[in-house]
Amino acid sequence: AGQLGSATLGQRGLELVRFVSGQAAVAIRNAVLYEEEQGRASEMAALANLTQAISAIQEPRDLFTRLVDSVAPLFNAEIVGFLLYDENRRMLEGQVPFRGLPTSIVEIYRASVAADSPAERILSYQKPLLTIDAAQDENWHTLGLTNVALAASLRDSALVPLVSDKRMVGFLQVSHHRGGTTPFSNEEVRLMSIVANQAATIIENAMLVQQSRSRAQRADALRRIASLSASSATLNEVLKFSMQELIRLFQADAGGIFLLDDELGQLRLHHESTWNVPEATLDSFKTLFVDDPEYLLTVSYSRKPFLSGRLSTDRRILSFYRPMKDAMQMESALVVPLVVREHSLGELMLGSQQVEHFSSFDLQVITTAAGQLAAAVESDRLLGQTDAGLRQRVQQLTAIARVSRELGSSLDLKHLLTVIHEESLRVLQAGCGTILLLEAGSQAEGPVVKMAVGCPINNSLSPLDRKVIQSGQSLVVNDFDAGGGHAPHGDVRSALVVPILHQGNVVGLLNLHSNQPSIFDAESVEIMEVMAAQAEKVPGLVGGGTGLYDTTLAAFRAVQRSYDPRAVNSVIVLTDGANEDPDSITEAQLLDILAREQDPARPVIVVTIGITEDADARTLAEISRVTSGSSYVARDPADIANVFVN
Numbered sequence: 001a002g003q004l005g006s007a008t009l010g011q012r013g014l015e016l017v018r019f020v021s022g023q024a025a026v027a028i029r030n031a032v033l034y035e036e037e038q039g040r041a042s043e044m045a046a047l048a049n050l051t052q053a054i055s056a057i058q059e060p061r062d063l064f065t066r067l068v069d070s071v072a073p074l075f076n077a078e079i080v081g082f083l084l085y086d087e088n089r090r091m092l093e094g095q096v097p098f099r100g101l102p103t104s105i106v107e108i109y110r111a112s113v114a115a116d117s118p119a120e121r122i123l124s125y126q127k128p129l130l131t132i133d134a135a136q137d138e139n140w141h142t143l144g145l146t147n148v149a150l151a152a153s154l155r156d157s158a159l160v161p162l163v164s165d166k167r168m169v170g171f172l173q174v175s176h177h178r179g180g181t182t183p184f185s186n187e188e189v190r191l192m193s194i195v196a197n198q199a200a201t202i203i204e205n206a207m208l209v210q211q212s213r214s215r216a217q218r219a220d221a222l223r224r225i226a227s228l229s230a231s232s233a234t235l236n237e238v239l240k241f242s243m244q245e246l247i248r249l250f251q252a253d254a255g256g257i258f259l260l261d262d263e264l265g266q267l268r269l270h271h272e273s274t275w276n277v278p279e280a281t282l283d284s285f286k287t288l289f290v291d292d293p294e295y296l297l298t299v300s301y302s303r304k305p306f307l308s309g310r311l312s313t314d315r316r317i318l319s320f321y322r323p324m325k326d327a328m329q330m331e332s333a334l335v336v337p338l339v340v341r342e343h344s345l346g347e348l349m350l351g352s353q354q355v356e357h358f359s360s361f362d363l364q365v366i367t368t369a370a371g372q373l374a375a376a377v378e379s380d381r382l383l384g385q386t387d388a389g390l391r392q393r394v395q396q397l398t399a400i401a402r403v404s405r406e407l408g409s410s411l412d413l414k415h416l417l418t419v420i421h422e423e424s425l426r427v428l429q430a431g432c433g434t435i436l437l438l439e440a441g442s443q444a445e446g447p448v449v450k451m452a453v454g455c456p457i458n459n460s461l462s463p464l465d466r467k468v469i470q471s472g473q474s475l476v477v478n479d480f481d482a483g484g485g486h487a488p489h490g491d492v493r494s495a496l497v498v499p500i501l502h503q504g505n506v507v508g509l510l511n512l513h514s515n516q517p518s519i520f521d522a523e524s525v526e527i528m529e530v531m532a533a534q535a536e537k538v539p540g541l542v543g544g545g546t547g548l549y550d551t552t553l554a555a556f557r558a559v560q561r562s563y564d565p566r567a568v569n570s571v572i573v574l575t576d577g578a579n580e581d582p583d584s585i586t587e588a589q590l591l592d593i594l595a596r597e598q599d600p601a602r603p604v605i606v607v608t609i610g611i612t613e614d615a616d617a618r619t620l621a622e623i624s625r626v627t628s629g630s631s632y633v634a635r636d637p638a639d640i641a642n643v644f645v646n
Contacts, residue, residue, distance in 0.1 A: 064095045079175035089359045111144030129159040139370035160192040172196040191401040221249045229376035239273035252350040258347040284323040299335045299347040307337040309356035332357035338374035399423035403534045416538045417453040433512040469506045474498045479517035496520040498528040522562040548579035549590040570605040578616035594626045605629040
């Protein structure tokens with residue numbers, strides 16, 4: 001204290017100053033304590049608000065809105081927000097809202113953390129990262145955040161680790177002192193650490209609840225897809241509604257299913273399954289043929305999933321997928337194969353306009369859904385094949401029944417051969433054909449044509465005919481234009497030649513022709529060998545009579561040779577009489593051979609169908625019993641189709 005003038009302060013004045021200064025000190029101290037208490041009260045209120053934030057976890061964004069609103073007032077800073085670390089995706093991401101940063105910056109605020117990398121070591125240290133200039137900071141550079149720091153012009157910043165039960169959850173970020181660029185004080189770091197510890201527990205609990213809810217939602221979605229796949233809905237309905245379910249579950253922006261057509265050798269987009277894909281984009285999708293080199297790089301071929309979070313810079317994306325990426329500005333894609341028993345049926349694709357939208361956990365769930373849909377696709381195809389196979393079998397049996405009926409009612413050789421010719425063309429949908437009856441010629445020239453029904457010929461045998469006569473085996477030519485030899489006539493591309501055998505000798509030939517390549521297959525051969533066995537019975541060809549035992553054994557062995565483990569391998573024997581061939585094997589020999597040659601690992605079932613009262617029902621039943629087949633008797637040949645269906 002002092003005074004103006006020359007007089008000095010007296011003893012009384014000095015005592016007064018001492019008294020006032022003591023009172024002032026007490027007042028100042030009380031004011032400081034009050035301010036500290038107010039600060040602590042504010043901190044405690046803010047921390048209390050943190051514990052209440054757990055109630056707002058219906059959506060993660062709501063949680064972080066409450067967290068940021070609660071903690072931001074505690075700091076004299078312009079920027080406050082949270083970065084979360086996703087262990088499954090190995091990704092550090094900024095969370096919206098981030099006070100002081102625009103949403104456009106937060107959406108790109110992410111960095112990948114590779115395993116055993118310097119960035120992962122920084123996370124493992126779980127120490128605060130303080131800097132005056134984030135854009136130039138070495139730790140920020142190691143974490144891959146420099147570009148974001150430059151874009152947001154970040155200066156003085158603190159990244160305080162969020163740790164829950166020794167596990168790294170992410171960072172609390174506080175940046176830009178309002179008074180200018182200054183280092184963070186120990187008191188500020190202390191408060192940040194307290195807030196971070198509280199927030200880490202809340203975030204961890206909230207994420208656990210969210211994950212539990214998400215797992216329940218995904219389980220429900222998979223259950224609904226499985227139920228739909230097993231329902232009576234059409235395949236188009238199954239794929240359409242299942243895709244909608246997956247789109248909603250993973251919040252994707254678009255999706256679709258590509259199906260592989262094995263017969264045509266094509267991978268095509270299944271339009272009914274697409275979601276949110278414009279018509280113009282659908283039309284721009286090309287069909288990818290399996291012989292295209294690009295097909296070897298698809299998910300359908302490799303049967304390995306494809307996951308990308310940055311399609312704009314991902315060089316792995318094929319031109320086949322680009323229409324969806326370019327037209328809809330997709331940044332993330334998840335593609336999984338549709339596989340049944342190691343056989344690829346196509347692939348399922350989901351897309352999002354957000355970067356890094358899908359995770360490895362999403363991949364597991366979608367792979368499970370894809371397996372269910374693949375089973376639905378396979379079941380639909382098998383059902384279609386069964387329906388088509390059933391119709392074809394009925395046609396085949398009807399053809400054989402007509403031949404059998406004609407054999408029992410006519411002795412006209414040419415008429416009977418004409419019937420066999422017509423039924424062969426009809427059942428295999430061949431363009432034309434010829435039945436040749438042979439007789440022995442000179443030793444030099446071999447067999448010669450005795451009679452021909454069908455395509456006009458010059459009564460000479462072709463090299464293909466002579467090859468079949470010499471081998472005694474059926475022969476298929478898939479394409480004469482591709483080096484299959486000389487065609488029987490100008491417009492023939494493929495052919496099937498089957499020998500008519502009697503006691504091991506070729507007595508005739510069944511020729512079928514088509515103007516399309518690769519028409520005849522193993523099933524065609526099987527059908528025509530049955531027809532050839534019927535032709536052997538034609539009166540005047542080899543002496544007449546029913547050769548039941550030899551025919552049954554020949555058919556049984558033919559099916560064994562062409563055994564298909566994916567199908568029911570069976571022989572269907574239709575006969576209108578008992579065995580009347582005196583040169584054939586006996587009934588006992590037939591039953592013994594069938595029992596001995598039956599292979600339990602490759603079973604062939606013989607189904608016998610007797611037509612009219614003349615059929616030997618007892619013998620037919622014995623033949624079927626030995627091969628675990630069934631036996632029927634159709635009193636009227638017109639009932640043959642009903643017998644087969646039953």
